[in-house]
Amino acid sequence: xxxxxxxxxxxxxxxxxxxxxxxxxxxxxxxxxxxxxxxxxxxxxxxxxxxxxxxxxxxxxxxxxxxxxxxxxxxxxxxxxxxxxxxxxxxxxxxxxxxxxxxxxxxxxxxxxxxxxxxxxxxxxxxxxxxxxxxxxxxxxxxxxxxxxxxxxxxxxxxxxxxxxxxxxxxxxxxxxxxxxxxxxxxxxxxxxxxxxxxxxxxxxxxxxxxxxxxxxxxxxxxxxxxxxxxxxxxxxxxxxxxxxxxxxxxxxxxxxxxxxxxxxxxxxxxxxxxxxxxxxxxxxxxxxxxxxxxxxxxxxxxxxxxxxxxxxxxxxxxxxxxxxxxxxxxxxxxxxxxxxxxxxxxxxxxxxxxxxxxxxxxxxxxxxxxxxxxxxxxxxxxxxxxxxxxxxxxxxxxxxxxxxxxxxxxxxxxxxxxxxxxxxxxxxxxxxxxxxxxxxxxxxxxxxxxxxxxxxxxxxxxxxxxxxxxxxxxxxxxxxxxxxxxxxxxxxxxxxxxxxxxxxxxxx
Amino acid sequence: xxxxxxxxxxxxxxxxxxxxxxxxxxxxxxxxxxxxxxxxxxxxxxxxxxxxxxxxxxxxxxxxxxxxxxxxxxxxxxxxxxxxxxxxxxxxxxxxxxxxxxxxxxxxxxxxxxxxxxxxxxxxxxxxxxxxxxxxxxxxxxxxxxxxxxxxxxxxxxxxxxxxxxxxxxxxxxxxxxxxxxxxxxxxxxxxxxxxxxxxxxxxxxxxxxxxxxxxxxxxxxxxxxxxxxxxxxxxxxxxxxxxxxxxxxxxxxxxxxxxxxxxxxxxxxxxxxxxxxxxxxxxxxxxxxxxxxxxxxxxxxxxxxxxxxxxxxxxxxxxxxxxxxxxxxxxxxxxxxxxxxxxxxxxxxxxxxxxxxxxxxxxxxxxxxxxxxxxxxxxxxxxxxxx
Numbered sequence: 022x023x024x025x026x027x028x029x030x031x032x033x034x035x036x037x038x039x040x041x042x043x044x045x046x047x048x049x050x051x052x053x054x055x056x057x058x059x060x061x062x063x064x065x066x067x068x069x070x071x072x073x074x075x076x077x078x079x080x081x082x083x084x085x086x087x088x089x090x091x092x093x094x095x096x097x098x099x100x101x102x103x104x105x106x107x108x109x110x111x112x113x114x115x116x117x118x119x120x121x122x123x124x125x126x127x128x129x130x131x132x133x134x135x136x137x138x139x140x141x142x143x144x145x146x147x148x149x150x151x152x153x154x155x156x157x158x159x160x161x162x163x164x165x166x167x168x169x170x171x172x173x174x175x176x177x178x179x180x181x182x183x184x185x186x187x188x189x190x191x192x193x194x195x196x197x198x199x200x201x202x203x204x205x206x207x208x209x210x211x212x213x214x215x216x217x218x219x220x221x222x223x224x225x226x227x228x229x230x231x232x233x234x235x236x237x238x239x240x241x242x243x244x245x246x247x248x249x250x251x252x253x254x255x256x257x258x259x260x261x262x263x264x265x266x267x268x269x270x271x272x273x274x275x276x277x278x279x280x281x282x283x284x285x286x287x288x289x290x291x292x293x294x295x296x297x298x299x300x301x302x303x304x305x306x307x308x309x310x311x312x313x314x315x316x317x318x319x320x321x322x323x324x325x326x327x328x329x330x331x332x333x334x335x336x337x338x339x340x341x342x343x344x345x346x347x348x349x350x351x352x353x354x355x356x357x358x359x360x361x362x363x364x365x366x367x368x369x370x371x372x373x374x375x376x377x378x379x380x381x382x383x384x385x386x387x388x389x390x391x392x393x394x395x396x397x398x399x400x401x402x403x404x405x406x407x408x409x410x411x412x413x414x415x416x417x418x419x420x421x422x423x424x425x426x427x428x429x430x431x432x433x434x435x436x437x438x439x440x441x442x443x444x445x446x447x448x449x450x451x452x453x454x455x456x457x458x459x460x461x462x463x464x465x466x467x468x469x470x471x472x473x474x475x476x477x478x479x480x481x482x483x484x485x486x487x488x489x490x491x492x493x494x495x496x497x498x499x500x501x502x503x504x505x506x507x508x509x510x511x512x513x514x515x516x517x518x519x520x521x522x523x524x525x526x527x528x529x530x
Numbered sequence: 531x532x533x534x535x536x537x538x539x540x541x542x543x544x545x546x547x548x549x550x551x552x553x554x555x556x557x558x559x560x561x562x563x564x565x566x567x568x569x570x571x572x573x574x575x576x577x578x579x580x581x582x583x584x585x586x587x588x589x590x591x592x593x594x595x596x597x598x599x600x601x602x603x604x605x606x607x608x609x610x611x612x613x614x615x616x617x618x619x620x621x622x623x624x625x626x627x628x629x630x631x632x633x634x635x636x637x638x639x640x641x642x643x644x645x646x647x648x649x650x651x652x653x654x655x656x657x658x659x660x661x662x663x664x665x666x667x668x669x670x671x672x673x674x675x676x677x678x679x680x681x682x683x684x685x686x687x688x689x690x691x692x693x694x695x696x697x698x699x700x701x702x703x704x705x706x707x708x709x710x711x712x713x714x715x716x717x718x719x720x721x722x723x724x725x726x727x728x729x730x731x732x733x734x735x736x737x738x739x740x741x742x743x744x745x746x747x748x749x750x751x752x753x754x755x756x757x758x759x760x761x762x763x764x765x766x767x768x769x770x771x772x773x774x775x776x777x778x779x780x781x782x783x784x785x786x787x788x789x790x791x792x793x794x795x796x797x798x799x800x801x802x803x804x805x806x807x808x809x810x811x812x813x814x815x816x817x818x819x820x821x822x823x824x825x826x827x828x829x830x831x832x833x834x835x836x837x838x839x840x841x842x843x844x845x846x847x848x849x850x851x852x853x854x855x856x857x858x859x860x861x862x863x864x865x866x867x868x869x870x871x872x873x874x875x876x877x878x879x880x881x882x883x884x885x886x887x888x889x890x891x892x893x894x895x896x897x898x899x900x901x902x903x904x905x906x907x908x909x910x911x912x913x914x915x916x917x918x
Contacts, residue, residue: 334773336772336773355777356772356773356775357775357776357777360774360775361775365775366773368770368773373767373769373770374767374769374770374773375770375773376767376770377762377763377766377767377770377771377833378766378767378833379762379765379766379767379829379832379833379834380762380763380766380833384759384762384763387759388759388763388770388771388774388776389774389775391756391759391760392756394756395755395756398755399750399754399755400754400755400756400759402754442774443774446775
C-alpha cells in the first residue's frame with residue numbers, strides 16, 4: 022500500500038492504520054485526515070469501524086499497525102488523557118458522565134481547579150455556568166446529571182469537551198438523543214468552534230443532518246475508506262452508494278414453496294419507555310408472520326426494534342396488545358414457556374444476553390434444551406454430546422470442539438452458537454435482533470443462508486437490522502419502523518433509497 | 531489466544547466428557563506452573579500435611595486425620611451449601627446463625643415439647659427432630675431466596691439481615707442458655723442423637739460420612755442434572771440464561787434453600803459432637819465456609835467452581851488450623867495464617883481467571899456498541915469488557 026501524503030490543511034492524520042481484534046480486522050490500512058478548522062464527517066454503517074478509528078485517534082485504543090500524525094509529526098498516545106493534553110477530545114456515543122454528581126463536578130471531573138486548601142468550587146461553578154450560556158442551555162451547575170434529560174446530558178458532555186480548550190473535537194453520534202432545537206444549537210456551536218479554528222470530526226447516522234454541517238465527507242466500509250469528497254461536491258445518494266456498496270451478496274429470499282398458516286401474530290403491541298416517561302417506544306404495532314416467511318425489520322437506533330422483539334419474546338413487559346403463536350395467546354407466558362411453545366429470541370448483544378462466558382461451546386449450545394437430555398433426573402452425557410456435535414455441524418461453528426471455551430471463538434462463530442442454541446429448542450418462530458452485528462461479511466452470509474434454509478422448512482423468521490443492504494437479502498418482506506410504529510412495508514423488490522426514506526434517515530427526491 | 535483458534539480438533543477435545551469440562555478442570559497443556567495453579571488447593575493440602583508431619587510426631591496418623599476430618603465436616607457441609615450460592619453469584623452470610631438456630635431447635639425438641647392444652651409432653655424421636663431442624667434450615671434459606679430473587683434485595687444485605695434475625699431468635703429460644711441434655715432417654719424413645727457426633731462407620735466419623743454423602747449428591751446435581759447446568763449458567767450470565775429459558779428465579783431461591791439445609795445438618799452434627807445446643811454456636815462460621823469455597827478455586831462473581839475444590843478448600847483450612855493447634859502455636863497466629871491462606875487463594879484465583887478472560891472477543895471493540903433501550907447496569911459485563 023502506498024502512503025498518501027496528508028492533505029495540506031490536515032491537523033491530525035491516520036496513515037495506513039490497521040486494527041485487529043482477535044480474528045476480526047476492524048480497520049484495514051485506513052488513511053484519514055482531519056482538516057484544520059473544518060468539520061470532517063465520517064459516514065459508515067454499524068461495524069464499519071468508525072468508532073474504532075475514533076478511539077485510535079483519541080488515544081483510547083492503539084493501532085495494531087500504522088501511524089498517527091499530529092501537525093505533521095508522528096505521535097502515539099498511551100492514553101486518552103495524553104491525547105487530551107495535546108488538545109484532542111472525544112465525546113463518546115455512550116455518555117461517560119457520573120449520574121450521581123452535579124453538572125459542575127462532571128465538567129471538572131479529574132481536573133478540578135485546586136486551591137491550596139481544596140477545590141475552588143465557586144470558580145468551577147462560574148465557568149460551568151459560562152459554558153452553559155455559550156451552549157444556550159439553561160442548566161444550573163449544581164443540577165445532578167441524573168435529573169437531566171438525555172439531550173441535556175449530551176450538552177453537558179459537549180461542555181466538558183469545550184472546557185479543556187480542545188483543538189480537535191471528535192463527536193460520535195452527538196445528536197442521537199437531541200431534539201430538533203437542541204441540534205440547531207449544537208450546529209451553531211460547531212460553526213462557532215470551527216470559526217475559532219477548532220477542528221471537528223462528526224459521526225452520525227442522520228445523513229442529511231450531517232451533510233448540513235460538514236465540510237468534508239469520508240465514507241468507511243468494512244474497515245476501509247471507500248470514498249472521500251468535499252461536501253459541496255456530493256449529495257445523499259453519493260453517501261448511501263458508498264456506504265452500502267453495490268456488490269455484496271447476502272443471498273436472496275428462498276422460493277419454491279408456499280407459506281403456511283400465520284405462525285406469529287403481533288396485535289396492537291405497545292411497550293412503555295423504560296425511562297419512566299409516559300411515551301411508548303413501541304406504539305400499537307401489529308404484524309403477522311407466516312410459517313416459512315422471512316420478515317426483516319429495519320429502523321434507526323431508537324426506532325423500537327429491540328423493544329418490540331424483546332417484548333414478543335417475553336423479556337420486557339407489554340403495555341398493551343397481544344402476541345399469538347399459531348393462534349394461541351402467549352402474552353402472559355414467561356420466556357421459558359414461550360420457548361417451550363416454539364417462540365424464541367436471539368438477542369442483539371450476544372456478549373451480554375446471548376452467551377455464558379464461563380461455559381464451554383457445548384454447554385452454551387445445549388443450555389436452552391438441556392432438560393431434553395434428562396432421563397428421569399439425570400442428564401445423559403452421551404445424548405448431549407451427540408446433539409452438540411450435530412449442532413456444531415449443522416450451523417457450521419468453527420471450533421476445536423464442544424469443550425473449547427466460548428471466548429476462543431470469533432464473533433461470527435459465537436453468533437452461530439447463539440443461533441444454534443435456539444434452533445435446538447425446535448422453534449416455530451425465531452426472532453433475531455441484529456443477527457449480523459459485529460460479525461464479518463462471510464459469517465453474515467452464512468447466518469443468512471442458515472436462516473433461509475430453516476425458513477424453507479417451515480420456520481417463521483423475523484430479524485431486525487440497521488443495515489439497509491441486509492434488508493435486501495433473504496427477507497420476503499421488509500418492515501420499516503420509525504418511532505415505535507410501522508412507517509412502511511415493502512416486498513423484496515424495494516430499493517435501498519426507499520427503505521432509508523421511510524426510516525427517516527434520508528429523504529431523496 | 532491465537533493458539534486456540536488455529537488448533538484442529540484433537541482426540542482429547544472431542545472425546546472428553548462434556549459435563550466434565552467444568553472451568554478449572556480443563557485438560558489442556560502440561561506445563562508445571564499451570565498444573566500447580568490448577569491443582570493449587572490439592573498441592574497446598576499436601577504441603578500442609580508434609581510440613582506438620584515433620585513438625586509434630588502426632589500429626590501423621592490415621593486417627594488424627596479422622597479426628598481432624600470430623601472437624602472439617604462441619605465446615606465442609608456449610609461450604610458445599612455456600613458453593614451453590616456462590617456459583618449463582620450470591621453470598622449467604624446467614625449460615626452460621628442458621629446452624630446455631632437449627633441446633634437450638636433440635637436441642638429444644640430433645641427436651642420434650644409440652645402441649646399445655648392436652649397436658650402432655652411429647653418426646654419426638656430423633657429422626658423427627660432431624661427432619662424438623664433441617665426443614666427449619668430450609669425455611670430460613672427460603673426467606674433469603676425470596677428476599678433476593680423476588681424482592682431484589684442484594685444477597686449480601688438480605689442474608690446479613692437474616693443472619694442477625696436468626697441469631698436473635700436462637701438467643702430468644704433459650705434466653706441465652708445452652709441445652710445440655712441431648713442424649714434422650716430410652717423409655718421416651720428419643721435416644722440416638724449422639725450417634726451423629728460420636729459413632730463411626732467403618733472407623734469413619736458419621737459427620738465425615740454425612741459430608742461425603744452430601745458432596746456426592748451435590749456433585750451429581752451439579753454435573754448431571756439440568757438444575758446443575760442452570761445454576762452454572764445463571765451464575766455465569768443471568769440474562770443469557772433467562773433468554774435461554776432457564777428458570778433463573780427458581781434456581782436462585784433453591785440454592786439458598788439448599789444452603790440453609792446444609793447449615794442445619796452441620797448444626798445437628800456440631801450439637802451432637804459437643805453434646806450441647808448453644809444459641810451462639812456457629813458464630814462466624816459463614817466466613818470460614820466462604821473461605822473454603824474461595825480457597826477451592828470458585829469465583830465470587832459466580833459460574834466457576836466445583837465441589838471437589840470446595841472440599842479441598844475446607845480440608846486446607848481445617849488441617850492447617852488443627853495442625854497449628856497440635857504444634858502448639860498461639861491461636862492468634864492461627865488466625866493470621868488462615869487469613870494469609872485466604873488472601874493467597876483469592877490472589878491465585880485472580881491470576882487463573884484473568885488468563886481465561888484475556889482472549890479478546892472479536893466483536894467487543896469492533897462494533898460500535900449500540901445501546902438501544904434497556905439499562906446496561908449489570909455486574910456481569912464489567913468482567914467481559916476488560917477483554918476488549
